[in-house]
Amino acid sequence: MFVLAEKGMKIIERFIPMRHTDIRELLKFEKTPLNLLVAFTTLVFLVLFVVGATNYLIHGHHAYGVTREHPWGLMIAMYIFFVVSSTGLCIMSAIGHVFEVEVLEPFAKRAIHGALVTLLSGFVVIFLEIGHPLKMMIYNTISPGLTSAIWGMGVLYSLYLIFIVIEFFFLLRHDHKWAKRFGIFGLVVGVAAHSNLGAVFGFLVARPVANGIYYPLYFILSAMVTGCYLIFLMYGFKYKLNFPPEMQKTLVATSKILGLLLAILLFFEIWRMLTAIYGGMEDRAETALHILKSSPFLVGEILLGIVIPFLVILLSNGKAIRTMVFASLGGMVGIFFMRYDLVHDTQLYPMQTLKLREYQLPPSFIEYFPSTTEIFIALGAIGIAITLYYIGDKILYLETDPD
Amino acid sequence: MANYGMALDYKNCINCKACEVACKEENGVQLGADKHRIWVGVKEIEGLWPNLSIASSTFEPSQCQQCENAPCQEVCPTQATHYTKDGVVMVDADKCILCSYCMEACPYDARYVKEDTMTVDKCTFCSDTRLLRGETTTACQATCPTKVRTFGDLDDPNSEISILLAHREHRTLKTHLGTKPKLFYLI
Amino acid sequence: MKVEISRRRFLQGSVALSIIGGTSIGATSLLSDENEHGEMRIMTRTTNTKAQKVPFLCGMCVNKCAGIARVEKGVVVKLDPNPYFPKSRNMLCPRGNAGIQTLYDPDRLKYPLVRVGNRGDGKYKRVSWDEAYDAILNGTDKFKGLLQILDEEKDNRSTIGYCNGEGLSKEGFEELMGLKIGTPNYVDEISICLETVLGGYSATIGAYGEADMSNADYVIIAGANRAEAIITPDTMDMFKRSKGRGLKTIVLDPRFTNTAAKADRWYAVNPGTDLAFVLALTYVVFDENLYDKEFAKKYLVGYEDYKNHVIKNGYTPQWAEKITNIPADEIYKTAREFMSSEHPIYYQGRRSVFAKNDFQLRRAQAIFQGLSGNLDKKGGIIYGKKLALPKEDVNSPMYAQAQDRFDKEGIAIFAGKTGSWIVFRNMVLEGKNPYPLRAMFMRKHNPMAGVPNTKKTEEFLKKMDLNVMIDILPSDTTMFCDVILPEASYLERTSPVASYGFLEPAIVQRKAAIKPMFESKTPEVIYKELAEKLTEPLWKNSLKYDEDVQDDTKGMKADELAKYYKENGFDLTEPWEKSVEELNKERVVKAFGEEAWNTLEEKGVYYPNMDKYHKQLNPNEYQYYPDDKKNYTTKGDKLKVVVNFKNLAKKGVDPMPTWHDEWAFKVPDGQFRLVTGRHAQFTQSGTTNNMALRDLIPTNYIWINKREAKKRGIEFGDMLEVKSSIGKIHIKAYPTEKIAPNMIFMLHGFGGSSKEMEMAYGKGGNDAAIIEDKIEPVYGAAVMHETNVEIRKV
Ligand code: SF4
Ligand code: SF4
C-alpha cells in the first residue's frame, strides 16, 4: 500500500511540485495541544464514519431517521453543507485569481483545495444517502430525467469536479493562464450547479416554504459567506492567529467583503420571513412562524451564522481578524444549521393534514431527529474533509509562492 | 391507449378502510401503518361535546392523484417515475435509485418506500395486477361497501367516469398547485 | 406451546405440510418479512398466472358476505367480492379482505394438542387426532375423560355443558352435543349479543325483519353503528343515500361514531335511556294524532291501551329531555318528521344488550314503527321470503338420566335452547346448580373475552374436569382447555349450504379455496370422528345406567340391540354419514334441480331466475331482482303488531313499554360510565391477531373527554388504570370531544391474555375484565353499558 501510494505520488510529482512524497511524513506534525486535539477529534470522527457507514450498508435506510413524511434528513443537509462550502471557496478563489483582485489572490490555491476537499466529502455523503448509488450512475446516464433538478445537479457537480481538479492542477503548476481558463469554467459550472441546487428545493411546489425565486441568489450569497468563513478558519489554523502582514491585509479585505455579504443575507432572511408570514398563504405563514420560533433558526442560522460575525466586522471595521476566526467557527455552525433548516423546514408542513387513523393525534408539523447512524456519518464526513485537507496541506504548496 | 382517472363519490365513504386492505392484498403492499398506497383521511372533529360539527368530520378517501402534470415525474432523475401510455404515473423499481426526491415533490404524501426492493412505490391504478389481467376495476373500487370509486377512461366519452364527471360537479385536491390531478371528488 | 414450530419457520413449515396435504404452496407469492420489532408480516400479491377462482362465504364476522378467492399455485392470494349475492352486493369489508392473514396466521393451531402442564400455563403436547379423541374419552393423568365423568354421574348427560360461536357449522355442533350426546346445557353468543332485540321484535311484530334501506327516506339509528359494525345490505344502502341524498338520518349514540358522522343530526343520548326517547316520540305521535290510524286499527293489537298508558304516564318530550339529554324540541321535531315521511324507519339495531330495559326498548321501537304504518312494505321494515332447503332430521335419543337445564335464576322468559351465559356460569360458580356441571365442550367461542367478568369465567373453566376446544387460534379460553382440536379456517372448508331470505332471497355456498393446512380438519369431519370415537362407549354407559334403555332392551339379542341402538338414535355418527359436499349437492338438487347446483358450484350463489334477473347496471352496481320481484309485502293481512302483550304480565314483565325511574342514567362524581363498541376493522377478539387488521388498529384506547382529560393531566397515549367493582385493566388514553365528560369508551375484544397469539397478546385492555356481570330481567342477557369505573394515570 504505502509503496504504491508513494509511487503514485512520485508520478504526480512529475507534473506538480510537491512538498513531500514520503508517506511517513504525513504522520508527522507539531504536537501542540490544539493540533493534538484536532488530530484526535478527526480520528474519532473517522472511526464514527466507519461505524455509521457500515451500519448503513447493513441496514440501509432503516438506519436513518427518515420517514415517509420526512424523506430527506441529515445526509442531504450535510451534502448541501459541503457542496455549498465548495462553491463558496471556488468563488472566493476566483475573485482573486480569475478576476485578479490582487488583495484576495493569496488564498486562491488554498481555497480551491478546500473546494475540492469539501466537494469530495459531499460526494461521500450523498453516496451514503442515495439508496442505490450504482444504479444511479447507470440510469442517470442511460435514462436521464432531464427535467429533474437533481439530475442537472448531479451532472453539473460532476463537471464542476473535473474543472476544479484541472484548475487546481494548473494552479499548482503556476500556469495562471490555464488555471484562469479552467477557473472560469469551474466557476460558471459551479455557480450553475449551485443555482440548480437551489432549484432542487425551489421546484418543490408542494412545499409551502420552498421559495423558488429566492433560492438561487440566496444560495450564492450564503455560499460566499461560507467561503469566507472557511478562509478565516484555514488561515487562522495555519498561522495560529499570528498572521503575517500580507495575510492580514488579505483577511481584512475578506472580512469587509464578508460584512457586506452578511448584511445582504440578513436583509434577505428578514424579507423571506416577512413575505412568508404576510404573503397571504396560510400554510406558508404557519410554517414560517413555526420556524421563526425554533432555536436552530434563531440561535444557529441567525445569531451564529450571521449576526455575531456581522457585529464583529461592523464594530471593528473589519480589522478584528483574529476574533473573526472564532466568529467563523461559530459561523460554520450557523451555516450548518442553515443547511439543516433548509432541508428540515421544507418538510415541516405535513402534506397529509388529515388523520389516517382514529388513534393518533392530528398531524402537525413533521418532526425529525437524525439517527445515530446519520450523526456518525455526518461527523465522519467532517473528519474526512479535515483529513483530506490535512493531506493536501502537507504534500502540496498551497500558498501563492512555494517557499 | 387510455387516460385513466377515478371519480370518488366521497360522501359515501364510511371510513371502513376495506380499500386499504384490498390494495395491500392485491398489490403485495407491505404491512405497516405507514406503508400504504391508499388512505382515508378525516379531520379532527370541531366543537365541544355534545355540540360537535358533523360537517367537520367528513371522510376523505384518497390515493395517488395520478397527476397529469406530476411533480414526482418531473423531479425523477432517472425516469423511474414515468407516465404509462394509459396516463398512469408509475415507478419502475429497476430504475429507482431511492433519492426520495419524488417523495419530497408529491403534494399528496402518496409515496412511500417499499422495503423489499428499497424503492419508492405508490398507487398504480392496479395497472400491473388487475388491469394487466384484463380486469376493469381497481381493487379499492371493487371491494368498497358503498362504492365510492369509479375508475375508467377519461378519454372515452361513454365510460361511466366520463358520464359521471359530465353530469356531476366535482373538485380536485390542491388544485392551485397545477398538478392536474385525475382523482375527482364528486360533490 | 412448547411443541409449536417457531413463527419464523412458519412458512417453511406450511410449505412442507401442505405438500403432505396434497397442495403445493408457492412460497414466492407469499411475501414474508420481519419488521424492526421482529414481528413477522405476511402479504400476498396477485400475479398474472392462471388462478382458480373459488366462491366462498366470509367467516371474519357473522355477516357472511360472498367472495371469490383467487388461488394461485395453491396459495390464496386475494379475496374479491362476489357480485352475485344480493345480501353482500359485491363488497368485502376490511376484515373480509384480511381473511388471508387469518388463514396464514403463524399462530394458528396446527395440530391436536393435549395439556401436560397446569391449566393456563400453556404446556401442551402435540398428539395425533386419535390420541386427542382418546384423551377426550378416557382422559389422561392430568384430567378426567368424558367416560369417567358420565360413569360417575350415572349417565346424566346434562353434566356436560357446551358453547358455540356463530357460523355455518354451528348447527352441526349443536346436533352432536345437544341432540346426540344429549345435554341441554348450551350457551352461545346470543345471550351476550342481540337476544333482546330479536326477542323484542319477534314478540311485537312477529320477526326481526329487515329494514329496506334502499327505499326508506327517514331513519332513526339508535344503538347501532352501521358505519363501523357493518351489516349488509343495510350499511351499503344506508350510506349511499345519507347526507342530503334521500335518506334523512338521525343518530342516537352516547359517543360520536362514524355513523354519527354520516348523520343529519346526532343526539348524544345518555346510555340506557333510549326507551325514554322512544316513549316521548310515541307521546308526540299520540298527542298530535300523527299515527296511521287506519293501519293501527287494522293491525296494532291494543294500541289504544298504549295510547292511554303513554299519555297518562306523561311521557312528554320535556319529561324525556331530563332523562335522555336530548332537547324536547328536538324530540318533537323528530317525531313529526318521522310520521310525515313517506318511508320512515326506526332502525331495529343489533349489537349487544346495553341496558336492563333493552327488551322494552325494542318493543317500543317496534310499536313506534307500527304506528307509522311503514311495515311489510317497500321502504319499511319488511319480512320477505326465504328459499326453502330440505331439512335433514336428526334422530335424537332420549336419555332418562339427563336433567333439565338450570340457568333460570332471575329470568322471566326462559329461552330454552341457548340459555344465559352469565346466569349459567354464575350459578355453577355459586354452587346453585342442582346437579354438577363437569365438562365444557367449546367451539369457536371465547368467553374469556366475550362474557362480562373474565375472572369468573376463568374460575368457571378451572372448575371443570374436562375442557375441550375446537378452534383455529389459541384464544384466551383455549389456554384453559385440556384437549385442543385445530379446526380448518373458513377458507379451507366447504360449509353446509345456507339460505338467505328477505327482499332478495338466495342460496349460498362456501367452498373450500384450499385444503385444510397443517393437520387441521373441517368442523364436520371433527364432529364425525368425535362421534365415532364416543358412540360405542357412551352407549355402553347408557346401557349401564339408563333405566328406560334398560327396560326397553331387557333380554334383547345382540342384533336386536344393534337395531335398537340405530333406530333410537344412540348411534352418534348418523348425521355425518355423508360429507358436507354430498349433502349440499343432494339438498340443492332436491330443491332446485341439477342446473341450480351447477350455478351454485360455479358462482357460489343461486336463486330462481338468476340468469334472467341478475344484471350489471354500471361498473359498481348490480341488479339482483327486478323491483317487481322483490319481496316487499309478504304478510298481507296476517300482519300483527302486538302492542299490549298481556301474557307478559304473568311472567312479571311489563305488558307495554314502561319507564322505571331506576333506569335513569347516574354516574357518581369522579366516576365514568363505561361504554363499549366496535370499529369496522376488527371483529371481537377473533381478529385481533390478524396482521393486516393490526395495522389499522394496533390496540384499543380509552376515549375520554378532552376537557376532562386536561383537568386530570391526561394526554394522548398515557397509560391509564381503569377500575370497576370487578377488576381493573391498563389501557392507553385517547382524549377526544367525541364522548361525554362522564363517560369513557373502549373497543371490545382487545387485551388478549393468551401468549400464543403473538400479535394480540398484551395489546390494550379486555373490557370483559371490567364489565360487571349484570343481566337484563327478561332473558338474562348480559348488559354491557351499566358499569361505572374509576380511572387513574399510571
Ligand atoms: S372501502 Fe369505501 S367506504 Fe370503506 S374506507 Fe374505502 S372508500 Fe371508504
Ligand atoms: S399524487 Fe403524487 S405520486 Fe401521484 S402523480 Fe401526483 S405527484 Fe406523483
Ligand code: SF4
Ligand atoms: S387503484 Fe389499485 S393500487 Fe391504487 S389504491 Fe386502488 S387498489 Fe391500490
